[in-house]
Amino acid sequence: xxxxxxxxxxxxxxxxxxxxxxxxxxxxxxxxxxxxxxxxxxxxxxxxxxxxxxxxxxxxxxxxxxxxxxxxxxxxxxxxxxxxxxxxxxxxxxxxxxxxxxxxxxxxxxxxxxxxxxxxxxxxxxxxxxxxxxxxxxxxxxxxxxxxxxxxxxxxxxxxxxxxxxxxxxxxxxxxxxxxxxxxxxxxxxxxxxxxxxxxxxxxxxxxxxxxxxxxxxxxxxxxxxxxxxxxxxxxxxxxxxxxxxxxxxxx
Amino acid sequence: xxxxxxxxxxxxxxxxxxxxxxxxxxxxxxxxxxxxxxxxxxxxxxxxxxxxxxxxxxxxxxxxxxxxxxxxxxxxxxxxxxxxxxxxxxxxxxxxxxxxxxxxxxxxxxxxxxxxxx
Numbered sequence: 001x002x003x004x005x006x007x008x009x010x011x012x013x014x015x016x017x018x019x020x021x022x023x024x025x026x027x028x029x030x031x032x033x034x035x036x037x038x039x040x041x042x043x044x045x046x047x048x049x050x051x052x053x054x055x056x057x058x059x060x061x062x063x064x065x066x067x068x069x070x071x072x073x074x075x076x077x078x079x080x081x082x083x084x085x086x087x088x089x090x091x092x093x094x095x096x097x098x099x100x101x102x103x104x105x106x107x108x109x110x111x112x113x114x115x116x117x118x119x120x121x122x123x124x125x126x127x128x129x130x131x132x133x134x135x136x137x138x139x140x141x142x143x144x145x146x147x148x149x150x151x152x153x154x155x156x157x158x159x160x161x162x163x164x165x166x167x168x169x170x171x172x173x174x175x176x177x178x179x180x181x182x183x184x185x186x187x188x189x190x191x192x193x194x195x196x197x198x199x200x201x202x203x204x205x206x207x208x209x210x211x212x213x214x215x216x217x218x219x220x221x222x223x224x225x226x227x228x229x230x231x232x233x234x235x236x237x238x239x240x241x242x243x244x245x246x247x248x249x250x251x252x
Numbered sequence: 253x254x255x256x257x258x259x260x261x262x263x264x265x266x267x268x269x270x271x272x273x274x275x276x277x278x279x280x281x282x283x284x285x286x287x288x289x290x291x292x293x294x295x296x297x298x299x300x301x302x303x304x305x306x307x308x309x310x311x312x313x314x315x316x317x318x319x320x321x322x323x324x325x326x327x328x329x330x331x332x333x334x335x336x337x338x339x340x341x342x343x344x345x346x347x348x349x350x351x352x353x354x355x356x357x358x359x360x361x362x363x364x365x366x367x368x369x370x
Contacts, residue, residue: 009370020362062276139365141357142307167361179358182291182351 005166007137015169016138019129023176024183026121031188034117050220053079053086057223065235072232080224087224126173133169141165274339282337286326287348293322294352295359302363315356319349 057079064072079087134156141153145164154162156170167175297318301311323345330337334344 007370012366012370016362016365139361140369141361142302142305142311142364144308175358175361179354182355183295186288186291186295 005137005140005162007140011136011138015133015136016172019133019138019169019172020176022128023125023173023180026125027180027184028188030117030121031184034114037113037117054219054223057087057227061223061227061230064230064232068234068236069232072234076227076230080227085224087220087227089220122177129170129173136169137162137166138169138172139167141167279337279339283343283347286338286344287351289326290319290322290348290352291355293318294356298356298359299363301356301360302365303367305364305368306360307364311360315353319352 060072060075060079067075077085079085082088137157143165145153147164150160150164152174153164153167153171155174156168294315297315300318301314304314306314326344327334330344334341338344
């Protein structure tokens with residue numbers, strides 16, 4: 001519909017490239033700032049012990065069929081014994097842990113720091129983009145889109161005659177915000193600070209699952225139930241047939 | 253890549269040993285590596301499509317082609333025995349496909365704009 005727009009190459013040199021560059025650099029900066037600010041949580045001996053127990057029980061559950069029935073029962077009772085089994089949680093202890101975590105000021109501080117380091121740079125960058133670059137047609141998306149995308153891609157320009165595939169500077173900022181995640185995971189490693197959305201989801205999940213953070217007592221209980229449900233069947237009696245099959249395959 | 257389990261010879265699918273003897277950490281590690289490969293390749297594919305000035309469907313075809321090459325490369329890296337490294341073959345073929353698309357579109361647009369439209 002609309003004929004080709006002619007864009008000044010100064011826009012490329014002074015808007016498009018700097019904007020993308022600044023977004024990348026701010027992402028890197030945020031990563032390192034949040035790394036400096038986040039305090040390493042003091043390892044709690046009890047919590048560590050419990051998580052290790054859960055891990056051991058999980059290993060037992062995964063590899064249950066490789067050990068004889070008697071050995072399995074022995075290990076199971078070591079974990080699940082009602083009197084002094086490792087996974088057995090005395091009643092009323094779970095609440096305590098939760099209350100303790102809620103009253104721990106360090107935790108709340110840490111959360112707040114993380115949130116601040118996430119929100120402040122984003123607001124600042126957005127304000128900066130708005131102040132310097134509002135109203136530019138910055139880029140053109142190399143594929144056709146329907147009219148519905150106009151609000152998303154031409155945020156800040158109110159011209160309905162411009163083809164939808166032209167992108168305003170403010171929308172280019174948003175595209176960068178979402179699209180650079182892959183690049184950040186490449187240059188900053190797996191668990192970088194820029195990956196906020198996943199972290200937010202995780203904390204929300206944990207909140208819904210019950211309380212602040214994961215409740216160790218609940219994990220123990222769940223693992224105990226899982227271990228109770230395991231149907232033990234020793235695999236190794238059939239090992240000879242299997243070995244024979246493999247060997248005959250090799251020899252054939 | 254770390255082997256997920258040591259018995260590498262091809263086995264029948266109903267073999268109970270096959271599904272159980274995967275080391276979860278190694279599978280995780282392999283998946284992460286595959287994800288990195290895909291992210292990197294999607295950025296490279298974006299740059300390629302942008303420099304060549306592909307528009308519309310051809311650009312996406314370029315992405316699919318590169319992703320296909322990535323899958324083939326990963327499969328070749330496992331010596332076409334993906335079950336020894338991943339818990340199922342479609343992990344190799346499709347994992348990280350959609351996450352890469354966003355990066356691809358961004359870099360495609362960026363490079364295409366820098367090279368062609370100004």
